[in-house]
Amino acid sequence: MSAILNPRVPEGPLAEKWTRRKNEMKLVAPNNKRKYKVLIVGTGLGGASAAASLAEMGYEVESFCFQDSPRRAHSIAAQGGINAAKNYQNDGDSVYRLFYDTVKGGDFRSREANVYRLAQVSTQIIDQCVAQGVPFAREYGGMLANRSFGGAQVSRTFYARGATGQQLLLGAYQALSRQIAAGRIKLHERTEMVDLVLEDGKAKGIIVRDLVTGELTAHAGDAVVLATGGYGNVFYLSTYARGSNATAIWRAYKRGAALANPCFTQIHPTCIPVTGDYQSKLTLMSESLRNDGRMWVPKKQHDSRPPAQIPEDERDYFMERMYPSYGNLAPRDIASRAAKRVCDEGRGVGPNGLGVYLDFADVVKRIGEEGVREKYANLFQMYNEITHEDAYKAPMRIYPAIHYTMGGLWVDYQLMSNVPGLFVVGEANFSDHGANRLGASALMQGLADGYFVLPYTLGDYLAGEKPGSRPKADAASFQTAHKESAARIERLLSIGGKKPVSEFHRELGKILWHYCGMARNDAGLRKALELIPQLRAEFWRDALVPGTGAELNQSLEKANRIADFLELGELLCRDALTRAESCGCHFREEFQEEGECKRNDADYAHVAAWTYNGEGQEPTRNVEPLTYENIKLATRSYK
Amino acid sequence: MNFTLKVWRQKNADASGAFETYEAKDINPNMSFLEMLDVVNDDLTKRGIPPIAFDHDCREGICGTCSLVLNGDPHGPTQGTTTCQVYMRSFQDGDVIVVEPWRVGAFPVLRDLVTDRSAFDRIIQAGGYVSVRTGQAPEANGAPIPHRMAEAAFDAAHCIGCGACAAACKNGSPMLFVAAKVAHLNSLPQGQPERGERVLGMVRALDAEGFGSCTHTTACEAVCPKEIPYDLIVRLNREFLAASAQEAVTPHGHAGGAAG
Numbered sequence: 039m040s041a042i043l044n045p046r047v048p049e050g051p052l053a054e055k056w057t058r059r060k061n062e063m064k065l066v067a068p069n070n071k072r073k074y075k076v077l078i079v080g081t082g083l084g085g086a087s088a089a090a091s092l093a094e095m096g097y098e099v100e101s102f103c104f105q106d107s108p109r110r111a112h113s114i115a116a117q118g119g120i121n122a123a124k125n126y127q128n129d130g131d132s133v134y135r136l137f138y139d140t141v142k143g144g145d146f147r148s149r150e151a152n153v154y155r156l157a158q159v160s161t162q163i164i165d166q167c168v169a170q171g172v173p174f175a176r177e178y179g180g181m182l183a184n185r186s187f188g189g190a191q192v193s194r195t196f197y198a199r200g201a202t203g204q205q206l207l208l209g210a211y212q213a214l215s216r217q218i219a220a221g222r223i224k225l226h227e228r229t230e231m232v233d234l235v236l237e238d239g240k241a242k243g244i245i246v247r248d249l250v251t252g253e254l255t256a257h258a259g260d261a262v263v264l265a266t267g268g269y270g271n272v273f274y275l276s277t278y279a280r281g282s283n284a285t286a287i288w289r290a291y292k293r294g295a296a297l298a299n300p301c302f303t304q305i306h307p308t309c310i311p312v313t314g315d316y317q318s319k320l321t322l323m324s325e326s327l328r329n330d331g332r333m334w335v336p337k338k339q340h341d342s343r344p345p346a347q348i349p350e351d352e353r354d355y356f357m358e359r360m361y362p363s364y365g366n367l368a369p370r371d372i373a374s375r376a377a378k379r380v381c382d383e384g385r386g387v388g389p390n391g392l393g394v395y396l397d398f399a400d401v402v403k404r405i406g407e408e409g410v411r412e413k414y415a416n417l418f419q420m421y422n423e424i425t426h427e428d429a430y431k432a433p434m435r436i437y438p439a440i441h442y443t444m445g446g447l448w449v450d451y452q453l454m455s456n457v458p459g460l461f462v463v464g465e466a467n468f469s470d471h472g473a474n475r476l477g478a479s480a481l482m483q484g485l486a487d488g489y490f491v492l493p494y495t496l497g498d499y500l501a502g503e504k505p506g507s508r509p510k511a512d513a514a515s516f517q518t519a520h521k522e523s524a525a526r527i528e529r530l531l532s533i534g535g536k537k538p539v540s541e542f543h544r545e546l547g548k549i550l551w552h553y554c555g556m557a558r559n560d561a562g563l564r565k566a567l568e569l570i571p572q573l574r575a576e577f578w579r580d581a582l583v584p585g586t587g588a589e590l591n592q593s594l595e596k597a598n599r600i601a602d603f604l605e606l607g608e609l610l611c612r613d614a615l616t617r618a619e620s621c622g623c624h625f626r627e628e629f630q631e632e633g634e635c636k637r638n639d640a641d642y643a644h645v646a647a648w649t650y651n652g653e654g655q656e657p658t659r660n661v662e663p664l665t666y667e668n669i670k671l672a673t674r675s676y677k
Numbered sequence: 678m679n680f681t682l683k684v685w686r687q688k689n690a691d692a693s694g695a696f697e698t699y700e701a702k703d704i705n706p707n708m709s710f711l712e713m714l715d716v717v718n719d720d721l722t723k724r725g726i727p728p729i730a731f732d733h734d735c736r737e738g739i740c741g742t743c744s745l746v747l748n749g750d751p752h753g754p755t756q757g758t759t760t761c762q763v764y765m766r767s768f769q770d771g772d773v774i775v776v777e778p779w780r781v782g783a784f785p786v787l788r789d790l791v792t793d794r795s796a797f798d799r800i801i802q803a804g805g806y807v808s809v810r811t812g813q814a815p816e817a818n819g820a821p822i823p824h825r826m827a828e829a830a831f832d833a834a835h836c837i838g839c840g841a842c843a844a845a846c847k848n849g850s851p852m853l854f855v856a857a858k859v860a861h862l863n864s865l866p867q868g869q870p871e872r873g874e875r876v877l878g879m880v881r882a883l884d885a886e887g888f889g890s891c892t893h894t895t896a897c898e899a900v901c902p903k904e905i906p907y908d909l910i911v912r913l914n915r916e917f918l919a920a921s922a923q924e925a926v927t928p929h930g931h932a933g934g935a936a937g
Contacts, residue, residue: 091811106732107798109838110740126818162814169814171807171867173830180821198831204739205834212806219802227795250787279734314705318712319736420738423755423762489811538719584722589689590788592730593722 043662046450047151052668056155064501071096073505077259079231081108084464085265087488090213093222101223104230109211112279116203117324119195120481122160131192133157143189143369144472145622146671152469159490170209187477189369195478200417231286233519234293237509241460245523252588256516260508261459268443268465272603274547276440277322283599284606287447295455296647298448298468301614304623305556306441307373311393320439325477328366330401333357335394339384345433356380364676371474371623374438378556388435395433444471448647452495463487473622527587530597535580539597542577554611559627563615574604639671678704681773687786706766730789736761741837746777751841751900759902779844783887794840796886804878805858807867820866833860835903842897848889853897855879856913857905873920
């Protein structure tokens with residue numbers, strides 16, 4: 039094990055680890071809690087739930103988001119649902135099964151103890167959200183309803199039509215708002231973190247930029263929590279909100295935090311296909327649609343007949359053929375690659391052949407259009423708005439797209455990075471999902487971290503820090519970081535080139551999608567590692583960033599984030615090149631067996647966490663071995 | 678397709694604004710309105726003109742960030758959608774499109790088309806929540822909620838807090854936003870204990886922020902991207918009256934419970 043990565047997993051049987059750790063953890067006395075200040079960056083499910091919980095407990099909290107309101111965080115866009123091992127359907131679900139499905143879904147590249155804890159607290163999350171007034175779907179008798187998601191043979195997904203993320207986020211946002219009103223949280227909206235400040239090796243503050251005035255300010259705290267989401271926008275076209283970015287975790291990386299498994303990027307199989315070069319965004323169609331929708335393509339290549347004119351026996355229901363036991367509900371990485379394969383064979387549908395059908399004809403026949411409307415109305419409406427097509431009448435056309443990053447800052451069992459005092463929750467950390475995330479698990483992790491894990495583990499850390507000992511925000515370390523941030527902004531504004539920054543972003547995205555997307559290989563990754571530094575050099579030579587730093591300047595915001603993506607993209611490819619195996623969403627073409635991932639557990643059953651060595655230096659690859667005490671490493675099969 | 682855009686430009690909150698005219702050329706009809714603005718902005722940038730600032734984020738109609746008035750319509754010509762889901766095929770080739778920010782006194786313009794809607798956050802802070810602490814919530818199926826009630830609560834809870842209701846209202850009233858949150862929480866068993874305080878708190882916060890009053894023209898319902906029904910405002914008023922009456926008779930107590 040690398041010296042810097044100590045996962046601090048508690049001893050003892052798996053099912054008792056979390057209880058045991060909670061009992062061992064140091065407590066902060068109630069009258070001392072208010073003497074500690076916690077800085078929380080990001081207000082999505084992880085950040086808002088953490089801020090609300092910590093403020094309720096009595097800590098002083100400052101909350102930061104780049105949006106105009108915490109309610110806009112991208113968690114709001116999650117559609118399908120949130121998993122929990124409630125076994126309300128009496129179909130044999132249990133904490134162990136949720137744990138097992140999640141580890142298997144992640145292709146045995148996640149830390150057992152973390153995943154078990156996630157499954158354990160999942161049941162409490164539903165209780166908490168219902169108490170907040172989240173209007174989950176209900177059966178006619180008033181009990182909570184469930185539906186199925188990929189990678190599971192039980193029905194454990196709780197949902198609020200196709201807007202589950204919105205409803206859960208509003209629940210957390212309302213809890214946060216209550217604490218703001220009570221004066222326990224100070225909120226900074228339209229404020230972006232631009233650097234992390236360390237004192238004696240511990241995270242003690244941040245530098246932020248006010249996106250309206252451009253003012254840079256320093257904030258000191260006893261601990262810093264990053265809840266800033268994923269970095270999938272490094273690919274340019276993705277299902278992420280346009281503002282989602284890597285800046286906070288990237289600056290933390292440059293200050294010493296390890297970045298784990300950056301190449302593990304989830305591609306979601308059911309997105310609306312790309313239609314043009316101008317496109318800024320890909321829109322997801324919830325995985326829940328695969329409960330009822332059947333994926334197919336014509337058996338013949340380049341069959342351009344409209345779907346209704348293709349008879350049953352000339353259709354290939356490829357998911358049902360390839361994965362008979364899970365069928366259309368195979369996990370996302372599997373379904374994405376299957377879609378890519380049939381399109382590569384020349385059987386894709388739609389204008390550019392990059393699409394497959396998701397067909398609802400059978401379910402419409404079974405429960406009628408009205409029945410389908412009740413289950414999926416807003417999704418069908420959204421599809422109609424974007425494509426101008428009616429999916430009640432003709433099948434949807436879908437294609438895989440970048441959707442979630444399993445990689446992120448490395449954290450131990452306490453959710454603390456290798457930088458003491460720097461905690462990372464939700465998608466911003468690497469934990470829990472391994473090499474692939476199962477559907478309805480992102481919401482679960484965000485809320486588990488924020489409501490039920492961090493409030494305990496952060497207290498344990500703070501109990502070791504002297505109350506009232508945090509530095510002043512004008513300490514030397516803050517002044518240095520402040521000056522460096524100002525210099526970086528000045529440098530961006532003074533490049534004086536000719537090319538708008540969005541063009542660099544699009545080019546970076548194409549390189550990454552092409553060489554490090556659904557499939558990667560040695561030669562392609564080496565090529566990307568040549569192209570990205572060239573593009574980065576061109577950016578710093580020829581980018582055109584108009585305006586000044588002392589105003590609302592959206593071009594500058596973008597430029598600042600793209601500059602980070604141009605560095606992160608390179609690390610992503612480096613990570614993919616080094617991992618000479620296929621696992622989950624990381625599909626190295628050299629390592630496959632009948633088109634499926636071929637893992638190499640002897641050499642790669644570990645987390646790879648990279649640490650920064652300075653500009654122009656190769657980063658160090660640190661390794662945390664993954665030991666499976668309770669699960670036998672098996673070949674993942676959904677056949 | 679080609680368009681002429683008349684866009685509101687305003688350097689900052691203190692500056693006075695004016696319309697500027699720009700041409701949008703060779704626009705693909707499948708572009709969203711915001712993607713068209715991206716193209717125009719890259720062109721303006723290259724020509725040394727400051728790009729147009731506008732608010733947007735998820736670009737899939739759910740975050741509530743985008744907020745443009747197109748030819749006088751908040752969120753543009755398409756029914757039941759946000760600006761980010763308006764596509765250029767909704768316009769005719771050669772159209773002149775007037776692009777403005779939300780025009781609401783309580784939403785000051787920060788720059789160009791970007792407004793400050795933090796007043797909505799302060800209204801939520803005044804009671805738009807259930808007071809529950811983390812960690813010890815009762816078993817979720819302990820209190821059954823009939824299907825119909827859960828669905829009705831969702832219909833109201835689906836408000837995205839964009840502010841179009843206020844932008845469409847001649848009085849700049851966001852009553853639909855407040856009504857949606859009150860209907861969501863007050864119709865569920867979890868919301869009952871704070872029922873009265875919630876409605877009093879939120880309506881008074883609305884007044885304190887300087888929004889206008891509702892005069893029931895239903896303009897809000899017509900533009901709401903989530904089609905929140907105007908009826909909820911009627912329910913809000915009834916709840917407000919009942920809670921006010923209760924507060925009057927029990928001035929030191931809680932204005933909970935009895936409404937409607």
